[in-house]
Amino acid sequence: MKKKFSLSGMPDFHSLEMKRREYVLSVIKKHFDLYSFFPISTSLIEKRDNLFGSYGHDGDQLIFQILRSGDYLGKVGSDAINMNSNELSQIISDKALRYDLTVPFARYLAENRSLINLPFRRYEVGPVFRADRPQKGRLRQFTQCDADIIGSRSLWSEIELIHLIDTILNELQLEDIIVKISNRKILEGIFQSFSSDFTFSKFCIIIDKLDKIGLDRVGELLLDSGFSTDGVSFIKDLFTLDKSFVQIKKYIFSKIKPNDNLNIGFQELEFILDNLISKELSIELQIDFSLARGIDYYTGTILEAISISSNIGSLLGGGRYDQLTEKFNVKDISGVGISFGLDRLCLALNDAILFPSNLDEGIEYLFLNFGPVEARLALSYILKMRQLNISCELYPDEVKINKQMNYADKRGAKFVIMIGEKEIKQNKITVKNMINGDQKVLSFNELIESL
Amino acid sequence: MKKKFSLSGMPDFHSLEMKRREYVLSVIKKHFDLYSFFPISTSLIEKRDNLFGSYGHDGDQLIFQILRSGDYLGKVGSDAINMNSNELSQIISDKALRYDLTVPFARYLAENRSLINLPFRRYEVGPVFRADRPQKGRLRQFTQCDADIIGSRSLWSEIELIHLIDTILNELQLEDIIVKISNRKILEGIFQSFSSDFTFSKFCIIIDKLDKIGLDRVGELLLDSGFSTDGVSFIKDLFTLDKSFVQIKKYIFSKIKPNDNLNIGFQELEFILDNLISKELSIELQIDFSLARGIDYYTGTILEAISISSNIGSLLGGGRYDQLTEKFNVKDISGVGISFGLDRLCLALNDAILFPSNLDEGIEYLFLNFGPVEARLALSYILKMRQLNISCELYPDEVKINKQMNYADKRGAKFVIMIGEKEIKQNKITVKNMINGDQKVLSFNELIESL
Numbered sequence: 001m002k003k004k005f006s007l008s009g010m011p012d013f014h015s016l017e018m019k020r021r022e023y024v025l026s027v028i029k030k031h032f033d034l035y036s037f038f039p040i041s042t043s044l045i046e047k048r049d050n051l052f053g054s055y056g057h058d059g060d061q062l063i064f065q066i067l068r069s070g071d072y073l074g075k076v077g078s079d080a081i082n083m084n085s086n087e088l089s090q091i092i093s094d095k096a097l098r099y100d101l102t103v104p105f106a107r108y109l110a111e112n113r114s115l116i117n118l119p120f121r122r123y124e125v126g127p128v129f130r131a132d133r134p135q136k137g138r139l140r141q142f143t144q145c146d147a148d149i150i151g152s153r154s155l156w157s158e159i160e161l162i163h164l165i166d167t168i169l170n171e172l173q174l175e176d177i178i179v180k181i182s183n184r185k186i187l188e189g190i191f192q193s194f195s196s197d198f199t200f201s202k203f204c205i206i207i208d209k210l211d212k213i214g215l216d217r218v219g220e221l222l223l224d225s226g227f228s229t230d231g232v233s234f235i236k237d238l239f240t241l242d243k244s245f246v247q248i249k250k251y252i253f254s255k256i257k258p259n260d261n262l263n264i265g266f267q268e269l270e271f272i273l274d275n276l277i278s279k280e281l282s283i284e285l286q287i288d289f290s291l292a293r294g295i296d297y298y299t300g301t302i303l304e305a306i307s308i309s310s311n312i313g314s315l316l317g318g319g320r321y322d323q324l325t326e327k328f329n330v331k332d333i334s335g336v337g338i339s340f341g342l343d344r345l346c347l348a349l350n351d352a353i354l355f356p357s358n359l360d361e362g363i364e365y366l367f368l369n370f371g372p373v374e375a376r377l378a379l380s381y382i383l384k385m386r387q388l389n390i391s392c393e394l395y396p397d398e399v400k401i402n403k404q405m406n407y408a409d410k411r412g413a414k415f416v417i418m419i420g421e422k423e424i425k426q427n428k429i430t431v432k433n434m435i436n437g438d439q440k441v442l443s444f445n446e447l448i449e450s451l
Numbered sequence: 452m453k454k455k456f457s458l459s460g461m462p463d464f465h466s467l468e469m470k471r472r473e474y475v476l477s478v479i480k481k482h483f484d485l486y487s488f489f490p491i492s493t494s495l496i497e498k499r500d501n502l503f504g505s506y507g508h509d510g511d512q513l514i515f516q517i518l519r520s521g522d523y524l525g526k527v528g529s530d531a532i533n534m535n536s537n538e539l540s541q542i543i544s545d546k547a548l549r550y551d552l553t554v555p556f557a558r559y560l561a562e563n564r565s566l567i568n569l570p571f572r573r574y575e576v577g578p579v580f581r582a583d584r585p586q587k588g589r590l591r592q593f594t595q596c597d598a599d600i601i602g603s604r605s606l607w608s609e610i611e612l613i614h615l616i617d618t619i620l621n622e623l624q625l626e627d628i629i630v631k632i633s634n635r636k637i638l639e640g641i642f643q644s645f646s647s648d649f650t651f652s653k654f655c656i657i658i659d660k661l662d663k664i665g666l667d668r669v670g671e672l673l674l675d676s677g678f679s680t681d682g683v684s685f686i687k688d689l690f691t692l693d694k695s696f697v698q699i700k701k702y703i704f705s706k707i708k709p710n711d712n713l714n715i716g717f718q719e720l721e722f723i724l725d726n727l728i729s730k731e732l733s734i735e736l737q738i739d740f741s742l743a744r745g746i747d748y749y750t751g752t753i754l755e756a757i758s759i760s761s762n763i764g765s766l767l768g769g770g771r772y773d774q775l776t777e778k779f780n781v782k783d784i785s786g787v788g789i790s791f792g793l794d795r796l797c798l799a800l801n802d803a804i805l806f807p808s809n810l811d812e813g814i815e816y817l818f819l820n821f822g823p824v825e826a827r828l829a830l831s832y833i834l835k836m837r838q839l840n841i842s843c844e845l846y847p848d849e850v851k852i853n854k855q856m857n858y859a860d861k862r863g864a865k866f867v868i869m870i871g872e873k874e875i876k877q878n879k880i881t882v883k884n885m886i887n888g889d890q891k892v893l894s895f896n897e898l899i900e901s902l
Contacts, residue, residue, distance in 0.1 A: 005501055005558050005779050007546060010494035012559050014566075015573070018490040034837040036814040036844040039469040043461035043592055044495070044578060045515075050456055064496075067516040067544055069582040073536045081532070085524045093518055095458060107456050108463050115465075117861040119847055122466070127495060131520040141494055154847030156826055163834060275827050280834050328456050363487040372726065375607055380728050383614060386485040393487040396570055396605035410568040 009134030010141045011343070019359040021143075024345050025125060027171050028145045035164050037123040037147045042104035044127065048096045054103045054327065056201055056296040062130040065093040097129035101146040102297070102324065102337060109150060110328030118151025118333070125342075137312030137344050148337030155271045157336045158301045158320070162276060165305065165316060165338060166283045172345070173354050176308040177315070179283045182291040183269045184298050184319070189262030190238075190252070190289075194231030203227070207235075207292035215239055239290045245273075248289070268300060297321045303338060307348045315348060316340045362412020365392040368404045370420045378419050381429070381444050390451065408434060460585030461592050462794070470810040472594075475796050476576065478622050479596045486615050488574040488598045493555035495578065499547045505554045505778065507652055507747040513581040516544040548580035552597040553748070553775065553788060560601060561779030569602025569784070576793075588763030588795050599788030606722045608787045609752045609771070613727060616756065616767060616789060617734045623796070624805050627759040628766070630734045633742040634720045635749050635770070640713030641689075641703070641740075645682030654678070658686075658743035666690055690741045696724075699740070719751060748772045754789060758799045766799060767791050813863020816843040819855045821871045829870050832880070832895050841902065859885060 006012065013021060032039075045066065052060050068075070072092045080088060098104050101124045109116060125145045134140055147164060149157040162179070169177050184204070191203050206221045213221075219232045234255055241248055249266060256262070269287070276285075283305075293302045300320035307315055318338030325333045349355055365385065367378040375394060382392045393413075395404045408416045418430040423441075431447060432439045442450075457463065464472060483490075496517065503511050519526070523543045531539060549555050552575045560567060576596045585591055598615060600608040613630070620628050635655070642654050657672045664672075670683045685706055692699055700717060707713070720738070727736075734756075744753045751771035758766055769789030776784045800806055816836065818829040826845060833843045844862075846855045859867045869881040874892075882898060883890045893901075 005498060005562055007494065007496060007498055010496050012494055012563075013492040014563070015489035015491055018492055021492075022490075031837075034840065034842045036842045038466035039473075040466055041464040041469055041472075043458065043463055045458060045461050045580070045592060047456060047458055061520070064520070064546075065518040066548070067518055067540060069512070069515070071536045073534075073539065083524075085522045088524065089518060095515075097517070111456055112463075112465075117858060119858075121844065129496070141496060149847065152847040154820075154849075156820070156830070156845055156847045159830065160845060160847075163830075167837070275823065275830075277827070277831050277834055280831070369605075369607070376726050376728070379607070379610065379614075379726075380731070383728055383731050386482075386618070389485065391485045391487045393572065394607055394611060396600065396603040396607045396611075398605075407568060407570075 007140070009132070009139045011139055016360050017346070020346055020349070020355050021342060023356060023359060024172065024342060024349065025145070028168055028340060028342075029123075029125070031164060031168050031171070032123040032145075032147050035121070035147070035160065037121045040105075040108065040122045040124055041126060042098070042101065042108050042124065044098055045095050046098050046104055046107065048090075048094050050107050050327070051096050051099055051103060054297060054324075055099055056205060056294065058205060058294065059099065059296065062132055063099050064097040064129050064131050065089055066095040066097065068092055068094055099130060100128050100295075101126065101144050101339065102148070102321070103327075105146070105148060105150075105337075106321075106324040106335075107328050109333070110325045110330040113330055116151075119149055119154075119157075120151050121147070121149050123147045137310075137347055139343055142344075143342035145340040145342055146337055148335050150335030150337075151333055153334045155268055155301075156275070158272050159275050161318065161336065161338050162272070162285070162303070163280065165303070166281050168340070169305070170282050172349060174307070174315075174345075174348060174352065176310075176352070177283055177305055178286050178308060179303065179305045179316075180286050180288040180291045181269070181272070182287065182289055182302050183265040183300055184292075184302055185261040185265030185268065185300060186252075186289060187265075187292060189259050189265055190234070190256065191231075192259060192261065193256040194228045194234070196228060196231065197226035201296055204292040204296075205294055207290060208294040210239070210290050210292075245287050248287075265300075272301065293317060293319060295319075297324050299323065301336060307351075310348050310351045312344050312347050312351075314341070315344050360412075362414065363391055363393055364413070365390060365415050365417055366404075366408045366411065366413040367392065367394045367417045367419065368401065368408075369395040369398045370418070371398050374419050374421070374424065377424060378417070381417075381419075384444075384448070388448065388451065458591070460583070460590045462590055467811050468797075471797055471800070471806050472793060474807060474810060475623065475793060475800065476596070479619055479791060479793075480574075480576070482615060482619050482622070483574040483596075483598050486572070486598070486611065488572045491556075491559065491573045491575055492577060493549070493552065493559050493575065495549055496546050497549050497555055497558065499541075499545050501558050501778070502547050502550055502554060505748060505775075506550055507656060507745065509656060510550065510746065513583055514550050515548040515580050515582050516540055517546040517548065519543055519545055550581060551579050551746075552577065552595050552790065553599070553772070556597070556599060556601075556788075557772075557775040557786075558779050560784065561776045561781040564781055567602075570600055570605075570608075571602050572598070572600050574598045588761075588798055590794055593795075594793035596791040596793055597788055599786050601786030601788075602784055604785045606719055606752075607726070609723050610726050612769065612787065612789050613723070613736070613754070614731065616754070617732050619791070620756070621733050623800060625758070625766075625796075625799060625803065627761075627803070628734055628756055629737050629759060630754065630756045630767075631737050631739040631742045632720070632723070633738065633740055633753050634716040634751055635743075635753055636712040636716030636719065636751060637703075637740060638716075638743060640710050640716055641685070641707065642682075643710060643712065644707040645679045645685070647679060647682065648677035652747055655743040655747075656745055658741060659745040661690070661741050661743075696738045699738075716751075723752065744768060744770060746770075748775050750774065752787060758802075761799050761802045763795050763798050763802075765792070766795050811863075813865065814842055814844055815864070816841060816866050816868055817855075817859045817862065817864040818843060818845045818868045818870065819852065819859075820846040820849045821869070822849050825870050825872070825875065828875065829868070832868075832870075835895075835899070839899065839902065 298319035299322040302319035304314045305316035320336040322334045385392045416432045749770035750773040753770035755765045756767035771787040773785045820826045836843045867883045
């Protein structure tokens, strides 16, 4: 059996995949720029304590921890023998791989608070890591593309971000997309209306599983966790209603007593819906109270985009967070952001055959190698052509012409240039068009002038 | 005292730094493309065993190891109590962060051997990690930009790579650069001419320290390690000779008996020097037999670029490797590559004030926020302007105009647009030029036409 040297869920990208990723990134970055987000980049490794506790219990389990360097056992006392893995990790590991770009951004903001002019619009593109079980659309290393506006509670930020999502998905020509929107305060208002003996955070984690495990199982989990039977039947009714936003709102307020979370949540959601420039929107925006997002730090608006036809999970997530910088000793800074999953966007574009067809083009000119004298002349021409922005390559080895032509074919070369003994005598080059087979003998200067 | 939440040597990059890095990367990638290297990307995490043993003993110590997920102590037997950190790591860690891009490339090539047409020219840009002591020019996370030609022993590859280095440094306008070249076979030929009781790999590691610790200390280390006194005095003489290449070659062959390594090393080096198109070269190429490169896998040509005026270590390293894919069960594939250090290149450009001055430009248009009705109209204009590729931003909060203008200033906005009650009535907008203070009232269509 062939030994596998790569890790599952840790992807390599071939040349065509890279060009496709760069195409998608160029669209995303173009609009991040036009929306006047500024690029930053945070380190891939964070202090362990920066990350743990930010993503809820389930999230913490997925953080990759890095061993201390050197003799880390010197730090472990004699009580280590009674420790479990979790306890020992806190001693022998002090660093971890980032799990998302949002917590590192909060850390960055807190550390650079005096240099940053709020409100601050930043974007960041880069890999994040989760020790998850790999499957289609779920990698252990994947690339997020985040845009956040921090330092303002204004809901115009949410509105700008929804237009940004729309613009990007539109330019990528992704059509079967639903962007779901909700507000965690509404969910929290519902949660606190019923008796329970568990936390809102755990409630969200259960609700978030709805797509995967179905409504009945969600109901069971809620009951098992100590949510009231009234609450469970309300949730089940709410999530099966096929009604308009106004009707659902009426239903909620007919069944449960208004509270601050419910009132403010609805106010926020309605301000956003009312102020979107709807004639400029082409995405389908769907209000979905079952949207919970598993991540702990969201406190207001939550967003998610899914592809209807591809079964690859969400293409985008996002939301508002009010307390994220508090962990880093900076209070009262609210932010809202979105995060595109580059790998899933590429899967969706591939499934829908939406990548531009010119991305898999080969090289322009391959110069064959007929020996040291000929190769040296070829190289001097090659350097000149590259100065004119034409990509060229010298075949490195003086091997049979068949082998070199075979390479040119596989490499997708558009032209092959031959400079042999005869050409050197005549001060000419032979240019073969690999698409139609035409062959011309001309001087190098004539070739340059024809370009 | 302010608590520090970031890790030393793990850099964040602000917006201007990002734009500078992107400028340097755009130059590098442009020429990688023109030299017809194809982009690939390998995972940031490798199996632990892929990395250990590839970089020599000193290198292995600098590899960041990742803890197994879940209950890793379950895998540890009762003999763990007698283990040292190194032994325990092999059980509780199975993954590690990549140390360079070359070993992952060899792994990639071996795993995709059947899909890849040799010779294969690839480039890769991305972060690598070393658990080193941070200082200026030495980070624990830094970005390498690699171009390699693999699957050919032809020295034309070295020649192409030297021209590539020249082209890139030239376009970046870096002038005080020396590119050093040597051949490990020459060093190995010298090494084997003298008695010693240590390995050639260790010999290289000591020689590699020359710049840092000086010739006397290198001599002491060689003696201490068991290199013959004759050998040490030969090395000391060789490295202090201020002579031409031809004279140094003569000196070497006058002092020690020719062997295969010496002969082939000189043949290779001379072929490269003879066939460079020197009239196209603007870098200073310096033959330096003291160049060793600390990395274990080099077997032929070695290259290094340093900046004369900046004390930031090498800007580029590279060389030929003959056995790198053998670790991954693929034999007889020789390759040669170069690796630019992006972070150090940026330091050198910064020190020499070579970054283009337009990289720190602010945003184009900031729309002030006078309230919900006005903001909604502003947003509809903003969306139209972005469709015309003009970057705009809506100030999110309805706060005092002074505060908003102050933000516009700090943000470097070129124009501020005001749409208040008066403007709405007149169906006009007020545009303030932030550079000269001019203020104009015009219709939105007039603004668009003027752009």
